[in-house]
Amino acid sequence: MTVKCKVERILTGVCTAAKDYYEGVCRQYQHEEEDWYIKGVKEEMQMITDSETLPISLRKISGVYRVINQIDPILDIYKYDYLNSQLFLYRDSVYAATGPYTESECMLLVARLADKERTLFEELSKKQDSPEVREAVANRKRISEKVRIAVWRRDQGQCAKCGSRHNLEYDHIIPVAEGGSNTVRNIELLCEKCNRAKGKKIQ
Incomplete structure (x- = not known):
């Protein structure tokens, strides 16, 4: 039987805050450069920089827990300890890995997982920036004033469905996206x- 490991991203925007x-x-203890605490802080700062290239266990950078509580006070980061999860900082995000695996x-x-997410969002970004999408946006022109007046007169200034005269909107019967x-x-x-109620509002 194959044992699976659950990996999930639980928080983003961590590195800058950390x-x-x-x-x-460091500013608070700037006059105590040789203090062991400051040395530890600087080591953790270096690990945060390193997390841009490889996942770093949060057990090695304990100060991030305080930062997480500041970013999202509602997130119970300690519950993952009860789930026997391992927490990692990687590329500005915190990930939880739950399963019988080594660090x-x-x-x-x-x-x-991070690479899969990056690849997915790159593909989505390319689709949104594709020639087809740009052409569709360009072709979606504003309804002309002449057409608006004609529709208003034809529908007698009221909703074509219920007859209401309040909060009226011009709606495409066949959506622009469908031709x-x-x-x-x-x-x-x-x-x-x-x-x-129709489900598609088009300006």
């Missing part, structure tokens, strides 16, 4: 309630 926290500590194995699983046009035949007046 660096600010540690820098504040080194969990580090690899965290890195794999609909900005013509009088394809546009009707709907009140806000009926337009929301």
